[in-house]
Every structure is written in structure tokens, then in C-alpha cells.
Amino acid sequence: VSLVAGSWNTADDEEYAVPIWEDRHDRYMLFEDYTYRNSLYVYLMQTPTGSMDEMRAALKHVLCSRHSYIHGYVGRASISVTFHVYRDGVLRPYTFNSSMGWKHMLRELDRILVDDGNEIGSDVYRMIHDNLCDITIGVMPMRSGRGGKRDYVYTIRVTNSSGTRDDVCFYRCIRTLLGLKWRYDTMITRLAGDTWKKGEVELSMIARAEEIFGINILVLYNKDPVVYFVDKTMKFGSYKDIKRDYVISWACYDGTSYGRDELCLKSKKMLPRRHTNGGMEVCVKGVWYHLLVFYDDHYDIVRDLLEPTFCGRCGSHEHTTKDADKYDDIKYECIATLSKVVGMRILDLSAPDRLYVFFDFETFMHGGKLHPYLVSYLIHDGTKKSVASGSFWGPGCSTKFLRMLTEDYGGIKYLISYNGASFDNYFIMRSLMSMNVPLSSDNTIMFHNKILRMCAKGVITWDLCQYTKSSLKEACDAYGIGDTKLEMDHDEIQEIFAKHNYMLNALDVVREMGVEEYCMHDVVLLSKLYYVIRRELATIADIDIMSKPTISSFVYSHATMSWRNHGIGVDKLPMSYDDIFSSVPGGRVQVLMPGEYNRPLAQLDVNSMYAHVCTTNDFPNGNIKDVQTHDESKRRLYMAFCDVDQTVLKYKLVANRNKDGRLVWTDNTISGAWLWKEEIEELRQHGCIVTTHRYLVWKKKVRPFDVMQTYLDARNKADQAGNIVGSKTSKLLSNALTGKMVEHNHDEVWTIGRHEHEWHDFADKYGIDATSFELTGMHSKLLLRSKRVAKEEIAKPRHWGSRIYALARLALWRHMCKFPRVYYVDTDSIVVDAGEEYTLSKEPGGMKLDIMAQQSQFVSPKTYRMDDKCRLKGYKDGSRWTAKLGDEVVGIGSNLCKEMYDHLLDPNVELYTKCLNITKRFVKKESNGTWKACVLQGEYEHKLLG
Numbered sequence: 001v002s003l004v005a006g007s008w009n010t011a012d013d014e015e016y017a018v019p020i021w022e023d024r025h026d027r028y029m030l031f032e033d034y035t036y037r038n039s040l041y042v043y044l045m046q047t048p049t050g051s052m053d054e055m056r057a058a059l060k061h062v063l064c065s066r067h068s069y070i071h072g073y074v075g076r077a078s079i080s081v082t083f084h085v086y087r088d089g090v091l092r093p094y095t096f097n098s099s100m101g102w103k104h105m106l107r108e109l110d111r112i113l114v115d116d117g118n119e120i121g122s123d124v125y126r127m128i129h130d131n132l133c134d135i136t137i138g139v140m141p142m143r144s145g146r147g148g149k150r151d152y153v154y155t156i157r158v159t160n161s162s163g164t165r166d167d168v169c170f171y172r173c174i175r176t177l178l179g180l181k182w183r184y185d186t187m188i189t190r191l192a193g194d195t196w197k198k199g200e201v202e203l204s205m206i207a208r209a210e211e212i213f214g215i216n217i218l219v220l221y222n223k224d225p226v227v228y229f230v231d232k233t234m235k236f237g238s239y240k241d242i243k244r245d246y247v248i249s250w251a252c253y254d255g256t257s258y259g260r261d262e263l264c265l266k267s268k269k270m271l272p273r274r275h276t277n278g279g280m281e282v283c284v285k286g287v288w289y290h291l292l293v294f295y296d297d298h299y300d301i302v303r304d305l306l307e308p309t310f311c312g313r314c315g316s317h318e319h320t321t322k323d324a325d326k327y328d329d330i331k332y333e334c335i336a337t338l339s340k341v342v343g344m345r346i347l348d349l350s351a352p353d354r355l356y357v358f359f360d361f362e363t364f365m366h367g368g369k370l371h372p373y374l375v376s377y378l379i380h381d382g383t384k385k386s387v388a389s390g391s392f393w394g395p396g397c398s399t400k401f402l403r404m405l406t407e408d409y410g411g412i413k414y415l416i417s418y419n420g421a422s423f424d425n426y427f428i429m430r431s432l433m434s435m436n437v438p439l440s441s442d443n444t445i446m447f448h449n450k451i452l453r454m455c456a457k458g459v460i461t462w463d464l465c466q467y468t469k470s471s472l473k474e475a476c477d478a479y480g481i482g483d484t485k486l487e488m489d490h491d492e493i494q495e496i497f498a499k500h501n502y503m504l505n506a507l508d509v510v511r512e513m514g515v516e517e518y519c520m521h522d523v524v525l526l527s528k529l530y531y532v533i534r535r536e537l538a539t540i541a542d543i544d545i546m547s548k549p550t551i552s553s554f555v556y557s558h559a560t561m562s563w564r565n566h567g568i569g570v571d572k573l574p575m576s577y578d579d580i581f582s583s584v585p586g587g588r589v590q591v592l593m594p595g596e597y598n599r600p601l602a603q604l605d606v607n608s609m610y611a612h613v614c615t616t617n618d619f620p621n622g623n624i625k626d627v628q629t630h631d632e633s634k635r636r637l638y639m640a641f642c643d644v645d646q647t648v649l650k651y652k653l654v655a656n657r658n659k660d661g662r663l664v665w666t667d668n669t670i671s672g673a674w675l676w677k678e679e680i681e682e683l684r685q686h687g688c689i690v691t692t693h694r695y696l697v698w699k700k701k702v703r704p705f706d707v708m709q710t711y712l713d714a715r716n717k718a719d720q721a722g723n724i725v726g727s728k729t730s731k732l733l734s735n736a737l738t739g740k741m742v743e744h745n746h747d748e749v750w751t752i753g754r755h756e757h758e759w760h761d762f763a764d765k766y767g768i769d770a771t772s773f774e775l776t777g778m779h780s781k782l783l784l785r786s787k788r789v790a791k792e793e794i795a796k797p798r799h800w801g802s803r804i805y806a807l808a809r810l811a812l813w814r815h816m817c818k819f820p821r822v823y824y825v826d827t828d829s830i831v832v833d834a835g836e837e838y839t840l841s842k843e844p845g846g847m848k849l850d851i852m853a854q855q856s857q858f859v860s861p862k863t864y865r866m867d868d869k870c871r872l873k874g875y876k877d878g879s880r881w882t883a884k885l886g887d888e889v890v891g892i893g894s895n896l897c898k899e900m901y902d903h904l905l906d907p908n909v910e911l912y913t914k915c916l917n918i919t920k921r922f923v924k925k926e927s928n929g930t931w932k933a934c935v936l937q938g939e940y941e942h943k944l945l946g
Contacts, residue, residue, distance in 0.1 A: 051115060052113045052114055052115050052129070053115060055113055055132075055135070056110075056113040059081075059109065059113070059135070063079075063081075063106070063137070073139050074098070074102060075102075077098075077139050077140055078097065078098060078099060078140040079097070079098040079102075079105075079137065079138070079139055079140075080095050080096065080097045080098070080137070080138045080140075081095070081096045081097075081105065081109060081135060081136075081137050082094065082095040082096075082135065082136045082137075082138065083095075083096075083112065083128050083132055083135055084132070084133045084135070084136065085127070085128050085131045085132060085133065086131055086133045087127070087131045088185075089183060089185025089186075089188070090183060090185070091133065094124075094128055096108055096109060111125055112125050112128055112129050112132075113129075114129070117129040117130050169298055169299045169300065170201040170209075170299040171187045171188065171201075173279075173292055173299050173300065173301050174187065174209070174213055174215065175187070176277060176279065176301060177215065177276075177277050177279045177290050177301065178213065178214075178215060178277070179277055187213075190212050191205065191208065191209055191212055201299070203219065203253050203255055203294065204255055206219060206253065206255060206256050207255055207256055207257065210256060210257055215290060216256075216257050216258070216287060216288060216290065217256050217257070217258075217289065217290050217292055218252055218256060218258045218263060218282065218284075218289035218290070218291055218292070219252055219253040219256060219292045219293070219294050219299075220250050220251070220252045220253075220263065220291060220292070220293045220294070220302060221250075221251045221252060221253070221293075221294060221295070222293055222294070222295035223250075223251045224308065225248050225249060225250045225307070225308050226248070226249045227246055227247070227248055227249075227308060227310050227315065227317075228246060228247045228249065229244050229245070229246050229315050230244070230245040230246065230247070239313075239335065240325070242313045242338070243267075243312060243313075244267075244312060244313065244315070245266075245267050245268055246266075246267045246310075246312070246315075247264050247265070247266050247267070248264070248265040248307055248308070249262045249263070249264050249265075250262060250263040250264075250305070253294065257287075257289075258284065258289055263282070263284075265305070265307070267312075271283070271284070271305075273305065274288075275303075275304075279291065279301040279302065279303065280301075280302050280303060280304055280305065282305070291305070311323075311324060311334055313334055313338060314333075314334040314335075314337035314338045315337070316333070316334065316337055318442050318443075319333075319334065327458075328353075328410070328411055328412055328458055329412060329455055329456065329457070329458045329459070329460060332354075332412045332460070332547075333455060333547075336544060336546075336547030337547075353381075353382070353410065353411030353412065354381075354382050354411060354412045354413075354414065354546075355379055355380070355381060355387065355409055355411060355412070355413045355414065356379070356380045356381075356382075356414050356416055356527075356530075357377055357378070357379050357405060357413050357414060357415050357416065358377065358378045358379075358380070358416050358417075358523045358524075358526045358527045358530070359375055359376065359377040359378075359401070359415060359416070359417060359424070359523060360375070360376055360417065360418070360424065360519050360522050360523050360526070361374065361375050361397075361398070361423070361424050361427055362374040362375075362376075362515055362519050364493060364494055364497045364502075365494060366497065366498075366502050371395075372397055372398055372427050373393065373394060373395075373397065373497075373507065373510070374391060374392070374393055374397060374515060374516065374519055375391065375392050375397045375398060375401045375519075376389075376390070376391040376516060376519040376520045376522075376523050377389060377390060377391070377401065377523065378520070378523045378524065378527055379409075380527065384531065389520070389523075391516050391519070391520065392404075393507055393511075394504065394507060395504075398427040398428060398430065398431045399431040399434055399435070401431075402428065402431045402432065402435065402459070403435070405459060406435075406457050406458060406459065410458070411458065412458060412460060413458055413459050413460070414460050414461075414462050414546055415428065415459060415460065415461045415462065416462050416463075416464060416526065416527075416530055417461070417462075417463055417464070417465075417526070418463070418464050418465050418472050418475075418522075418526050418529075419463065419465040419472075420451075420461060420463045420465070421450040421451055421452050421463040421465070421466060422449075422450050425451035425454065425461050425463070426451060428451075428454065428459075428461060429444075429451060429454060432454065432456060432457065432459075433752060433781060435457070436754065437456045437457050438456065438751075438752070438754070439454065439456060439751075439752045440749075440750060440751035440752065441748065441749045441750050441751065442751075443455045443456050444456075445549055446750075452466065452549045452550060453549040460546070462546060462549060463549065464526065464529060464530055464533065466549060466550040466551060467533055467537075467545070467550075467551045467554075467729075467732070468529075468533070468732075469551075469732065472485060472522065472525060472526070472529075473485045475529055476528075476529060478724055478725075478728055479529060479532050479533065479724070479725045479728070480532070480724060480725055481525060481528050481529055481532065485521070485522065485525060486517075486518045486521050486522075488513075488514075488515065488518045489513075492513070493510055493513065493515065496509050496510055496513075497510075532725055533545075533725075533729065536725050536726050536729050537554070537729065539714070539726075540558075540710060540711070540714055540729075540730070540733070541554070541555075541557075541558040541561075541707075541710075542561075543557055543558060543561075550736075551732055551733065551736045552736040552737070552739055552740045552743075553740075554733075554736075555707070555733050555736045555737040555740060556737065556740045556796075558707050558737075559704070559705070559707050559737060559740075562704075562706050562707050563704060566704075566706065568621070568702050568704050569621075570621070570704075570797050571621055571622055571623065572793040572794055572795070572797075573624060573793065573794050573798075573799060574792060574793060574794070575745075575790065575791065575792055575793060577624070577696070577794070577799075578744070578745075578794050578798065580639070580674050580696070581742070581794075581798040581799055581801070581802040582744075582798075583673075583674050584674055584802035584805055584806055585655055585663055585805065585809070586742075586805050587805070587808070587809070587826075587827030587828070588655075588663075588665065588809050588812060588813075588825055588826075588827065589825065589826050589827060589861040590665045590824070590825045590861065591823075591824055591858050591859070591860055591861060591864075592651075592822050592823060592824065592825065593821070593822075593823045593824075593858065594858050594859060594860070594905075595857070595905065596855075596856070596857045596901075596902075596905060597823070597855070597856045597857075597858075598854070598855050599833070599834075599854075600833070600834035600835070600852060600853070600854055601823060601831055601832070601833060601834055601852075601853050601856045601866065602831070602832055602833070602834045602836075602838075602849060602851070602852050602853075603824075603829055603830070603831045603849075603850045603851045603853070603866060603869075604815070604829060604830055604831075604832065604838060604847045604848065604849060604850065605828055605829045605847065605848050605849075605850045606811065606812060606815065606828045606829070606845065606846070606847060607841070607842065607843065607844050607845060607846050607847070607848055608712055608715070608731075608734065608844040608845070609808050609811065609812070609827075609828040609844075609845070610708075610734055610735065610738045610804060610808055610828075611705075611708040611709075611711060611712050611734040611844060612712075612811075612844035612845040613804055613807045613808050613811065614705035614708040614737075614738075614804060615703075615705055615706075615708050615709050615712070615844070616845070617803075617807055618637060618701040618702065618703060619637075619701060619702055619703070619704055619705075619799075619800050619803060620637040620638075620698030620700070620701055620799060620800075620803070621698060621700045621701060621702045621704075622698055622699045622700035623698075623699055624696055624697070624698055625695075625696070625697040625698075625699070626694070626695075626696055627694070627695050627697060628693070628694060628695070629695070630692075630695040630697055632677075632680075636697055636698060636699065637676075637677055637697075637698050637701050638676075638677050638695050638696060638697040638698070639674050639675065639676055639677075639695070639696045639799075640674070640675055640677075640680060640692040640693075640694065640695050640696075641672065641673075641674055641692065641693045641694040641695075642670075642672075642673055642674075642675050642680065642690050642691060642693070643669075643670065643671050643672065643673075643690070643691040643693070644669065644670040644673060644675075644683060644688060644689070644690050644691075645668065645669050645688060645689040645690075646668060646669075646670070646683065646688045647668040647669070647688075648686060648687045648688060649686060649688065650817075651813060651816045651817060651822065652665050652666060652667065652668075653682065653683060653688075653809075653810070653813050654670045654673055654675065654679070654683070655667075655670075656670050674802075675690075675806070676802075676803055676806045676807070678806075678807060678810060679806060679810055680692070682810060704797075704800065705737075707737065708734060708737065711730045711733045711734045711737075712730070712734075712844055714726055714729075714730045715727050715730035715731060715734075718730060738801065738804055738805075740796065740801075741796060741797060741798065741800050741801030741804060742796070742798055742801030742802065742805070743795075743796045743798070743801075744798075745790070745791055745794065745795045745796075746795075747787045747788050747789075747791070748785065748786075748787055749785070749786055749787065749788050750783060750784060750785045750786070751783075751784055752781055752782070752783055752784075753773075753781065753782045753783075753784050754781055759773070759782055759784060762784045762786070763784070763786075766786035766787070766788065767786065770786045770787060771784055771785070771786045772784070772785050772786070773785070808828070811845065812825065812827075812828065812830070815830060815847060816830055818838070819832045819833075819836055819838075820836075821833055821836075823856070823858055824858050824864055826861075826862070829850060831856070831858075831866070834852055851866055851867070851869055853866035853867040853869070854867060855867060855898075857898070857901040857902075857904075857905060859901060859904045859905060859945070860873075860945055861873070863904065863945065864901075865896070865898065865901045870896035870897075870901075872896060872900075872904075872944065873945075874913075874942060874944055874945070875896070875913055875944055877895060877896050878894060878895065879894065879913050879914065880892070880893075880894045880913065880914055881893055881894065881900060881911055881912065881913040881944070882911070882912050882913070883900075883903040883909050883910070883911050884909065884910050884911075884912065885908060885909050890903070890909060891903050891909075904944070904945065910943060911943070911944040911945070912941050912942065912943055912944065913941070913942050913944060914941055914942075
């Protein structure tokens with residue numbers, strides 16, 4: 001492809017608006033040098049595989065793309081392209097200038113930049129092609145007139161692989177730093193010993209180079225610096241007084257005279273630095289070192305040490321100390337993060353004013369899309385005093401609501417909703433986008449298509465449903481809220497909008513139905529429920545729940561504070577072990593005896609099973625050893641990769657995975673299962689054959705779950721007092737912490753690009769091939785998605801989570817073995833004959849009677865009926881269902897009942913249900929071809945147990 005062919009020489013070409021290099025987006029660095037007055041030197045380094053096609057692609061982007069520096073100077077500046085040729089120990093420049101004509105210059109460059117040098121007719125051009133080291137591009141703006149001065153000089157360098165392999169770059173660095181004018185062959189001779197043999201300057205040769213050239217060198221790797229905070233030194237009287245001691249560490253090569261593998265800058269002791277000869281020196285223990293950077297076999301001079309962006313108070317990399325002082329929402333996020341270190345007392349130190357805005361939307365459906373027509377709100381200050389209340393009606397009600405909050409009220413506004421993560425927050429996001437508020441993964445948390453949190457423009461969303469996991473009516477009943485939730489016929493409202501052709505006059509009719517009173521009543525219930533839950537959680541943990549969008553993030557912060565207080569350091573494991581912990585099954589769900597039973601059966605539950613496992617067992621910590629053999633008699637904790645023959649067991653302990661990935665609990669032999677020490681010992685005690693092939697062994701063990709005991713104590717106290725609020729909350733806390741222990745790393749990043757340059761910046765940062773986009777429904781805005789570079793370590797202690805699951809399943813299996821017949825198993829419960837002898841206990845780990853049923857039906861995992869207690873996976877009670885025998889309808893209903901389970905147990909009958917489905921999609925408007933972001937609601941037919 002020619003530099004001048006087709007549209008390459010036009011500013012309208014989009015295909016190469018950004019550099020396109022196959023799978024090599026990690027191969028480019030940008031260095032800026034402000035050494036010379038009125039000059040800016042920009043070095044763009046590329047280390048391709050040696051293909052001239054890649055060199056040409058780089059020049060295409062630099063010279064012809066309308067997004068590059070150079071294109072804007074075409075016709076306004078003198079542009080030169082210099083080929084640096086290394087031959088016979090001498091570096092010679094060959095320059096082409098735009099004064100010869102812009103297109104003519106590009107054609108001459110095309111003649112050189114071809115893969116096969118034999119096709120070049122000119123001997124000089126062929127010599128340049130065969131010995132090319134790098135290319136520099138100079139931009140010299142025209143003088144403004146007599147006596148006028150030049151504005152800038154741009155020098156963009158594209159380095160060829162031959163220059164990289166021969167490390168001319170290293171000798172160039174030495175010449176620049178020392179101000180030498182030696183020939184390159186002289187320098188190579190001194191270091192390598194052979195003038196005509198161009199060899200690589202490996203890192204191991206740097207120490208010899210220091211002696212030969214009389215220079216102290218410190219070679220940095222091209223890695224982001226790491227910031228460590230020293231929390232023990234923190235002292236403060238107010239928020240603004242907080243100054244945490246920190247250390248910034250740059251990774252470096254330890255084979256030079258410096259002798260260490262990191263360069264550290266401490267907040268208490270500044271590192272002496274100075275700029276000399278176009279480079280930079282640092283002084284460590286009285287010795288001055290010149291700084292070089294080494295990346296992909298290339299050396300370059302370090303012009304400056306740029307400290308990473310971080311907050312000197314909370315340590316976040318998402319904002320700086322100045323940002324927190326300037327913006328209230330960032331300040332509160334900073335304070336909330338600090339509370340993990342020093343507790344909630346920090347929240348009283350200069351915290352911005354907070355308002356609690358309880359709100360709810362009402363919607364109708366048109367064209368398969370949900371449209372909000374009403375939002376009611378109630379605003380409280382920090383003392384629970386009502387500040388304002390009201391409603392907004394009609395189109396754009398969400399935007400009117402947000403503008404009122406941002407324009408009329410200062411400080412932090414918490415928008416508290418119920419199930420807003422799946423519903424209301426979507427309308428809030430659309431309004432923020434229409435107000436041109438930047439939204440990205442930096443200030444918004446999205447998980448499984450739920451908007452858990454948005455933090456922008458002084459507004460922070462928070463969903464109370466994430467702490468209750470039930471409907472508003474069920475939560476109010478369970479948490480003792482006295483008021484009854486009002487009822488509203490939403491089907492009738494939908495018919496009214498349809499009757500009035502979805503025009504504004506439909507709102508007049510809807511108003512008369514009391515919708516505003518209904519919506520405001522829900523908002524009042526929400527506010528009462530919020531204060532009850534906040535009060536209960538405050539007695540358990542010294543954490544502000546508003547800083548935690550989910551109950552799992554709340555309990556994990558509580559746990560990390562406990563670990564810090566007890567001196568437990570959680571050692572993170574390499575990502576290479578992540579799949580091992582993922583292979584460990586979670587809870588056991590199994591139908592052992594499917595069918596219908598008309599005799600008394602008892603469902604027995606294990607009291608606080610996960611909490612009991614956490615508080616009564618040791619957990620591994622410290623360095624991990626990955627070995628083929630291990631002395632199992634030692635008291636160290638371990639996992640082993642095993643083959644198991646469990647034929648002798650009536651109830652199997654180890655599961656297999658079928659081709660669909662589902663767990664099968666009936667196989668006699670298992671190949672390749674990761675088991676914990678206690679599981680292996682239990683199997684062998686029962687006569688099973690266990691063959692081990694590999695071990696993961698930990699040197700240390702700890703008891704890290706004191707918080708679980710706190711939750712157990714709180715639950716017992718609440719049960720004794722008849723406090724259903726505290727009991728339910730404590731149970732949710734225990735389960736949430738268990739789930740948090742097995743959480744995967746989150747590498748997803750996204751942003752809503754408002755301008756074209758933001759799209760390209762995002763794609764350049766995360767890689768073009770790794771970036772996808774979606775329409776947002778807003779003009780000139782795209783939702784861009786990608787993944788950041790995967791971390792080398794597992795963020796959460798997933799080895800603890802896998803151990804909790806394994807020991808909990810083992811405890812349940814031991815209970816199963818006490819009974820001759822077990823009908824059904826579900827995570828922490830078993831169903832047995834009511835006539836069997838069993839011991840009931842209120843102690844954690846003991847069994848309690850959950851239900852005594854006279855009639856039971858067991859169909860499949862998570863699908864059973866015991867008298868009035870019904871479970872059916874994939875079905876929402878109240879939805880219409882249809883039973884079909886072939887094409888014949890043999891049953892219709894809308895509730896869980898015996899007839900429904902009779903059909904489920906009949907292998908010839910298929911059950912279908914129609915459910916409402918809410919999705920978020922981008923819909924194209926036929927009138928003008930634009931796209932609109934919509935919440936869509938529709939019906940879909942779902943085959944039960946299909």
C-alpha cells in the first residue's frame with residue numbers, strides 16, 4: 001500500500017485514523033524531551049519484526065492521519081524525514097524535505113520502504129533500505145516574519161528492529177549523557193571488542209559499560225511505579241491534616257553498580273535529582289546515577305521521573321488530593337475509603353454535607369419500551385429532617401429531577417432507590433448522559449447488567465435492595481415496617497395510555513387514579529426501611545453503608561479491617577492458580593429419590609453452616625509450594641490433585657462434571673479433582689482409594705474469620721429478643737462474605753465516549769483489537785468496552801473461599817451418612833423420613849427442623865414441593881403456566897401448586913410459562929434513522945426444566 005495511493009494523502013481516511021499494527025499494540029512508547037528552549041522533542045519508538053510494511057504503516061499514521069501532529073502542519077511548516085543509516089561503524093543521515101513537494105517526498109519514501117530491497121532501482125536507496133536504523137521526522141514551523149521566532153520543533157522517531165538488535169540506541173544514550181563525539185565503532189570496540197561485529201548490549205553488559213565509559217547507570221524497566229502506604233505513621237486532627245507516608249517504587253535492573261531491584265522515593269525523604277545533558281540523574285547514598293529505560297531490547301534516556309496519580313490521603317489512583325479538595329463527591333469517596341483504615345470517625349472530619357434523596361419511578365410501556373412518566377422524591381438531611389418532597393410528571397421527568405438536585409442543592413446527594421440497580425438507575429444514567437456528564441468504569445459500577453453505583457456531579461446512587469435481597473413488600477414485612485404497601489392496577493394504567501394514543505392528556509386521567517400518592521407512599525416506606533437497616537448494621541460494623549453499594553462489599557471491608565487489626569496479612573496468589581480454585585464446587589444440590597411421597601418427611605437445616613465452618617477451622621496463608629509429593633503426616637494445610645474411587649460410599653462425596661458442566665454426584669470414579677486435606681482423609685477413612693498427583697502446600701495457617709463470630713453473636717441476640725430485623729441481616733452478612741471469598745478479578749473497563757478523540761484515546765490505551773463499542777442512544781456518544789491488562793495476582797483470597805465450600809459440603813455429607821434414606825439435598829439442608837432418629841440443636845453446625853411435610857414431590861435440583869413450601873427454578877410465582885401433552889393443552893395455572901408438580905413429574909408433559917422480561921437495548925427510530933437507548937419490556941415463553 002503506497003503512502004500516496006488512494007485516499008492515503010487525504011484527511012478523510014478513517015481506516016488508519018489510528019496506527020494499525022497486527023497484535024503489536026504493546027510495542028510503542030512516547031518520550032517527551034523539553035531540553036531545548038522553544039523546542040519539544042517527541043520520540044515515538046517502534047520495534048517491529050523487521051518488516052518495512054510496518055515501518056510504512058507507522059509513517060502513514062504519523063504523516064497522513066488527520067489525528068497526528070504532522071498532518072496539521074502540511075503546507076504551513078517545513079517537514080523533513082531523515083533516514084538514519086548505520087554502515088561500517090558510522091551513522092549517516094539521509095534527509096527528504098517537503099520543500100521538494102509533499103506528494104513527491106511521499107513517493108520517494110515509498111521507493112525505499114518496500115519489503116524486498118532487490119526491487120529498488122537506486123543503489124543509494126537500496127543501501128538506505130538495507131542499513132536503516134531509525135527514522136526521524138522534523139517539523140519546523142515557518143517564521144512569522146522578519147525577526148520572528150520558531151514556535152516548536154517536533155522530532156518523531158520510528159526505530160527499526162535492526163537498530164534495536166544492534167543497540168546503536170545504547171551508544172547514542174551514552175554519547176548524549178557524557179557529551180561524547182566518539183564514533184560508534186570506537187564505542188563498540190571498547191565494549192564488545194570487535195569493530196566490525198555489531199553485537200547486542202545485553203543488560204548483563206551494563207556493569208562493564210559503566211567501567212569502560214566512567215559512568216554510573218541505573219536502568220529502569222518500562223513498568224508503572226507502585227505506591228506503598230505506611231499506615232502506622234498516619235496522624236491527623238482533621239481531614240485536611242491527613243498526610244500518609246508513602247513509598248513510590250520503580251522496578252530496575254539490579255546488575256549495575258546500583259545493585260538493587262527497585263528505585264524508591266519516600267515521602268519523608270525526597271530523592272535528589274538533577275537534569276544534565278538531555279538526561280536525568282538521581283543521587284542514592286551520595287552516588288549520582290544516570291537513568292536509562294529498557295524496554296523490548298531498546299534503551300532510551302529517562303528525561304524525568306513522573307510520579308503516578310494518586311491521593312496522598314486515601315491512596316486511590318482514581319483521583320488526587322487536589323481533586324478531593326475541589327469536588328464534594330470525590331471528597332466523600334476519599335473519606336469513605338479512608339474509613340477502611342481508621343474507622344468511621346474520619347467521616348466526621350470535614351465531611352461534605354449529605355442529603356438523602358429517596359425516589360421511585362413509575363413507567364408505562366409503548367412499542368416494547370418502558371417510559372418513565374412520574375418520579376416522586378423525599379429529601380432528608382443528615383439529621384433525618386425532611387428538607388423537601390414532591391414529584392415530576394411527564395416526558396423528561398428524570399432529567400428535571402436531576403437538574404433540580406444538582407442546581408438547587410449543594411454537597412453530596414445520595415439517590416436511594418429500591419431495586420434501582422436493575423431499573424431506576426438506568427433512567428438516571430440516561431439523564432446524566434443528556435447533561436453531558438462523563439461516565440465510565442472509573443465512577444460507575446456495573447455488574448451483571450445492573451448499575452450498582454454512579455458517582456458524578458455530586459450525585460451518588462445507592463440501591464437498598466442490595467442489602468435485603470427481596471421485594472419492598474417482603475422486606476417491610478420481614479423488617480417490621482408497620483405500614484402496608486399500597487396496591488395499584490398497572491394494567492389499567494397501561495390501557496389508559498394506549499387508549500389516549502400515548503399522548504400527554506393520558507396523564508390527566510392517570511393522576512386521578514392516585515398514582516402520585518401510591519408512588520410517594522413507596523418512597524416513604526423506602527425511607528423507613530433504610531433507617532432500620534442502617535441502624536442494625538451500625539451495631540455490627542463501624543462502616544458507613546453509603547460507601548458500600550452492596551452487602552458483599554460491606555462485609556468484605558469489615559473483614560479487611562479485622563485482618564488489619566489482628567495483624568493478618570493476606571498473601572495473594574498468582575493468577576496461574578485461579579482455575580484450580582474455580583474447579584472446587586460450591587453447595588451440593590441433589591435429588592436422590594425423585595417422585596411423589598405421601599408420608600411424613602422432615603427437612604433438616606444445618607445452623608449457620610458457613611459461619612460455623614469459618615469460625616472452627618484453620619485457613620492457609622503465606623507462601624505456597626507447588627510440589628509433586630508431600631509428607632501428608634505434617635500438620636500443614638494442602639490441596640491435592642487426585643483420582644478417586646468412591647465405589648464403597650452409599651452417598652458419594654466427590655462430584656464429577658458432565659459435558660454440560662453440571663455436577664453429577666453419583667459417579668463411582670473421579671479423575672482429576674482438587675480436594676482439600678480433610679476431604680482426602682475422610683475418603684480414606686471410609687475405604688476409598690485416593691491417588692494424588694500434585695500438591696499445593698501452605699506453610700502458615702490462620703483463623704481470619706472473627707467477623708463471622710460477630711455475625712453469629714448478633715443473630716443469636718436478635719433471635720432471643722425476637723428481632724427479625726437483626727436475625728435476617730446477620731444471616732445475609734454471613735452468606736455475603738462467603739460469596740465474596742470466591743469472587744473473580746474484575747478486569748473490565750468501559751467509558752461513554754462523548755467525542756471522537758475520546759474513542760481513539762480509549763482504543764489506543766486498551767488496544768484496537770480488544771475494544772468493542774455499542775450505541776448509547778445519545779447522539780455522538782458510544783459505549784466502549786475493553787479489558788485492562790490482567791493482574792498477575794488473584795485479588796481476593798479465593799483459596800479461602802474454595803476451602804469454605806469444601807468443608808461445608810463435607811459437614812453436610814457427614815450429616816447425610818447418619819440416615820439410611822435421604823430424599824433431597826440443598827446446600828445446607830437434607831430431607832429424610834420423619835420417623836428417623838435425629839438430634840436437634842440450636843448450636844452452629846447442629847441440625848434444626850425446618851419443615852415437617854405430609855406430602856412431598858421432588859423433581860430436580862431446586863425444584864420440589866413439601867406441603868406449602870414450593871421451589872421451582874426458572875419460574876416466578878404468579879406467572880401463567882401451560883402444560884402440554886404434545887399439541888394438547890392438559891393444564892393451565894398461575895401459581896405453584898400440586899397440579900403443576902404432577903405435570904413436572906410426568907415425562908410426557910412439557911410445561912411452559914410466559915414471563916415479563918426487562919432488557920436495555922438501543923432501538924433505531926425509523927423516522928430519522930437515529931438510535932435511542934430504551935428499557936424494553938416484553939413477554940417470552942420459557943420451557944420449565946428445559
